[in-house]
Amino acid sequence: MFKDSVDVYLKAGKGGNGIVAYRREKYVEFGGPAGGDGGKGGSIIFVADGALNTLLDFTFKKHIMAPSGQNGMPKNMLGKNGEDIILRVPVGTQVLDYDTKQLIYDFAVEGQKEIIAKGGKGGRGNTSFKTHRNPAPSISENGDLGESFHFQLELKVLADVGLVGLPNAGKSTLISNVSNAKPEIANYPFTTLRPHLGLVYVDLEKSFVMADLPGLIEGASSGIGLGFQFLKHIERCRVILHVVSMDKLENPDPYNNFLKINKELELYDETLMNRPMIVCASKMDVIGADEQFEIFKTQLNEAYPIYPISALTQTGLNTLKYKLFETLETIPKVETELIHRTYNLKDAGDFFIITQAEDGVYEVTGEGILTLFTRTNFDNEESVKRFSRQLRSYGLEDALKEKGVKPKDEVRIFGYLFELVD
Ligand SMILES: Nc1nc2c(ncn2[C@@H]2O[C@H](COP(=O)(O)OP(=O)(O)OP(=O)(O)O)[C@@H](O)[C@H]2O)c(=O)[nH]1
Ligand SMILES: [Mg+2]
Numbered sequence: 001m002f003k004d005s006v007d008v009y010l011k012a013g014k015g016g017n018g019i020v021a022y023r024r025e026k027y028v029e030f031g032g033p034a035g036g037d038g039g040k041g042g043s044i045i046f047v048a049d050g051a052l053n054t055l056l057d058f059t060f061k062k063h064i065m066a067p068s069g070q071n072g073m074p075k076n077m078l079g080k081n082g083e084d085i086i087l088r089v090p091v092g093t094q095v096l097d098y099d100t101k102q103l104i105y106d107f108a109v110e111g112q113k114e115i116i117a118k119g120g121k122g123g124r125g126n127t128s129f130k131t132h133r134n135p136a137p138s139i140s141e142n143g144d145l146g147e148s149f150h151f152q153l154e155l156k157v158l159a160d161v162g163l164v165g166l167p168n169a170g171k172s173t174l175i176s177n178v179s180n181a182k183p184e185i186a187n188y189p190f191t192t193l194r195p196h197l198g199l200v201y202v203d204l205e206k207s208f209v210m211a212d213l214p215g216l217i218e219g220a221s222s223g224i225g226l227g228f229q230f231l232k233h234i235e236r237c238r239v240i241l242h243v244v245s246m247d248k249l250e251n252p253d254p255y256n257n258f259l260k261i262n263k264e265l266e267l268y269d270e271t272l273m274n275r276p277m278i279v280c281a282s283k284m285d286v287i288g289a290d291e292q293f294e295i296f297k298t299q300l301n302e303a304y305p306i307y308p309i310s311a312l313t314q315t316g317l318n319t320l321k322y323k324l325f326e327t328l329e330t331i332p333k334v335e336t337e338l339i340h341r342t343y344n345l346k347d348a349g350d351f352f353i354i355t356q357a358e359d360g361v362y363e364v365t366g367e368g369i370l371t372l373f374t375r376t377n378f379d380n381e382e383s384v385k386r387f388s389r390q391l392r393s394y395g396l397e398d399a400l401k402e403k404g405v406k407p408k409d410e411v412r413i414f415g416y417l418f419e420l421v422d
Pocket of ligand 1: 165185
């Protein structure tokens with residue numbers, strides 16, 4: 001089964017908590033702080049792999065979670081880091097924000113590696129808080145939450161040459177004769193149900209990637225046939241090779257059909273009309289093909305370069321390969337954007353948001369405050385004091401006062417009640 005669009009939930013590991021501990025050793029008179037830092041949470045990493053051609057695996061693992069870091073330990077021992085999860089995706093995979101459909105990463109090159117969801121930082125143990133003024137702090141920090149996202153993965157084939165044409169035109173037969181791709185071939189429409197990539201060698205050092213795509217029919221751009229879901233794969237092909245059968249019985253009016261397919265491409269994405277297109281007249285071995293070819297060529301009127309071939313008798317294949325290679329050399333290599341963007345949680349929302357709940361109590365949420373909140377160890381007085389100092393320094397206290405919250409009033413932060421002090 002082929003799958004080129006899936007959505008996934010990702011949750012990177014939480015950082016381990018730092019701890020409060022002191023050295024207690026025989027003969028050591030004043031045991032200093034010895035609480036270790038927590039380990040880092042595991043991240044989720046994607047790597048582009050040219051050997052893959054489907055996102056099917058992700059339909060079986062929709063929820064991906066990386067392990068948390070271990071808490072810090074006494075004797076200044078660091079907690080162990082949560083292990084990263086590394087997953088392979090086909091080259092051509094795009095990672096989009098599920099809600100906004102914003103493109104976050106584009107896995108355009110083999111081996112490209114990106115941290116998709118970053119594990120939380122480990123919290124600091126009390127040793128890390130040691131200062132000259134406070135040599136034995138009793139404060140520690142909890143680990144940060146790992147990033148969590150709802151992403152959509154879209155596979156859009158990345159090829160130099162994309163084959164388009166009516167079903168049965170001979171696209172799969174052509175690619176299996178000039179490359180290592182082995183798509184199914186049969187004398188019925190819509191034999192090919194998914195894209196196939198093949199490497200075409202022009203000589204030992206020159207090669208390019210060709211993509212066999214499912215057949216298109218009139219109305220494909222509005223969802224008729226198999227077309228619509230596969231049209232997106234043409235988007236990222238540098239050259240379009242339009243295969244047109246010269247078999248009079250199955251394709252009595254090649255020019256008209258050629259125009260219809262082009263119309264579908266245009267309706268799907270008008271910029272495809274600027275993409276270099278080469279026409280391949282196929283099945284030249286069939287009786288009457290020469291005649292069809294002459295008529296078709298006249299109708300084309302040199303608007304596109306046209307190459308006659310027969311996969312059956314192996315004629316015209318080399319000339320076509322060279323022409324394709326030559327054309328590719330005139331087009332810039334990477335047309336796709338190479339996007340690696342750090343998807344910053346802080347960018348996603350406001351640092352803090354103040355709302356009034358039904359019971360009249362003001363509630364505080366927001367991505368930034370959440371980070372500070374999760375870092376705070378609420379069993380520890382010093383940590384709680386530090387939290388309120390942080391709220392003040394980020395301007396939350398002033399913002400609350402502006403809303404009319406007075407000293408001694410209660411404020412709810414992630415379900416916990418706090419009192420505003422003067
Ligand atoms: N005589 C002749 N028949 C051919 C030639 N190339 C392909 N065919 C036949 O045409 C039929 C369709 O070929 P495919 O390669 O499966 O066509 P396709 O364009 O991939 O079709 P879809 O996958 O359905 O879009 C098969 O029966 C092939 O054997 C050729 O050069 N000469
Ligand atoms: Mg086919």
